[in-house]
Amino acid sequence: VLPQTNTMTPRLLSKIKELVEAGATIVGPRPTRSPSLSGYPECDAEIRRIGAELWGDCDGDRVKERRCGLGRVIWGIEPEKILQQDGVPQDFNSSQPLRFIHRTSDEGEIYFVANLQQAAFTTVCMFRISGKTPELWWPDSGRLETAALWSENNGVTRVSIPFEPSGSVFVVFRRAVDKSDAIVLVKRNGKEVLSAIPEPPVKVVIGKALYGVLDDPARTRDVTAKVQDRVDTGEFTFLVRQISEGDDPAVNVVKTLTVEYSIEGKQYVARAIDPDWICVGRDPAKVMIDSARYGVLEDPKRTRDVRAKLQKLVDAGFTTFKVAQMAEGDDPAFGIVKTLIIDCTVDGKSIRLTGQDPDTLSFVPARMPLKAVVQIGRNDKGGIELEAVETGKYEWVSSSGKTAKAVVQVQPSLEIAGAWTVRFAAGSGAPERVTFDKLLSWSVIDDIGIKYFSGEATYSRTISIPVEMKQSGRRLYLDLGKVAVMAQVKLNGKIFPTLWKPPFIVDITDIAKTGVNELEVRVVNLWPNRLIGDEQLAEDSERNPEGTLKTWPQWLLEGKSSPAGRFTFTSWRLWKKDEKPLESGLLGPIMLRTTQIIPMVSP
Structure with missing residues (x-):
């Protein structure tokens, strides 16, 4: 694929001609001159001569393809459309918004697929691979397994993959397909719940698409065919400026793209401008951004109103985005993790979203079953x-x-309700041992030692497991519900791996016993709570107004404790006295769940 430029050196164009004559396909516009003054003006004449031999009457408008030797030159057709016409499917596709990277090695094909959403779902992923068995390599646990539910058809392998919230997986193709069976379809009570069988593609019909300065007919183009070509190849989301390739109706002017389209008879409209993306899809959510602030929110100088920027994003059809995108073009606090708070209305319902730079936020959950069955x-x-x-x-x-x-x-699930004994780390300001009658966040407890505690606490109690949950052919899980922020389970002396992300669930089938079991859950939270708690105490060092350190305090240099009784010391105070401590602890509900x-x- 050639760059969208009309310049090329004679030496490079001669090499391209050799490739085309030998059978290569070249996609792109005809060059008309050399970018160099070497050999000028003969170099430009050479470019025009070779260009005429290659492109001939192919002008990217009336004629878009020309054979030359064993190969061909194409101008004015999207590469994706060419591949589709040649029977080459997309390298990767899915019914959910996933990101992927594909690498080819000596041993096989490796895909890394990541879930952008903070929600769990199972979806079918499609890979342009044939003749090889898909393997799932899970990076969070190190578990390797051959995919169980998959199918292959017309050079595409479809694999049903369960994704945890923000989860990811390596999909590896290295072994030839053997004769062992895989599952391709599962139904429950007559309804399909899992499938790797190809579904008929959704047909998107572009009724009318206009691009340019829409109130000026001379600087507006009908791009209906261009947009239809894109959606026909499965590209439903793309940059608006890509429509200007080959025919820019208003050079160096911000242009607008309006697309009227239908899906199964239902009419839709999408609209976006040059710097943005546009999404031509089904049932776009109606999102209205009421307010949005991004930055170091307690410092007005390092905070930006990003309402208009977010509204442009959702108007283009995007319902999932990275918080860090708000820094593009105007970073309010370079090199510092920033916070985004959004108040918005989604399909008539008011919601609030919050996140920080590494996070991905979504206005509308992905289409998925309410829960996996x-x-x-x-x-x-x-x-x-x-x-x-x-x-x-x-x-x-x-x-x-x-x-x-x-x-x-x-077997129905069983909630573990009742009191817990909680032990906090010694010397941290919290009481060493307390009893919680029910699970609740440390941040709402009146005892300031617990309210502002940061560190490790251990919850302990006994639980009773009924005999019905320990039957043969069943698996038994302990579901901690909500945890802020990490936990480790110990049951009957057995310590399980640390749970550092949702879902906070452990398989206790082999360790649990009928009757009384000893359960401990170690939980750790984040440092901001202790930092906010220390701000309730007297100052112990000289500070600038924004919280930065003026000089190192003598007590610190001498290795002594803070004279104000603070537990922490930072060179920059990012957390203020009046801020609310973060939700912390084991929050539940805690459930015993069985599967068959x-x-x-x-x-």
């Missing part, structure tokens, strides 16, 4: 198992066409 995976021996979360009649189809069914009865395991395919 089943998962498909492989056991330690390589066999495929169905793990049912809900009671029902399940049916499934394998890649060989075999069908099977099972009636599943799942049904063998589907033997190893």
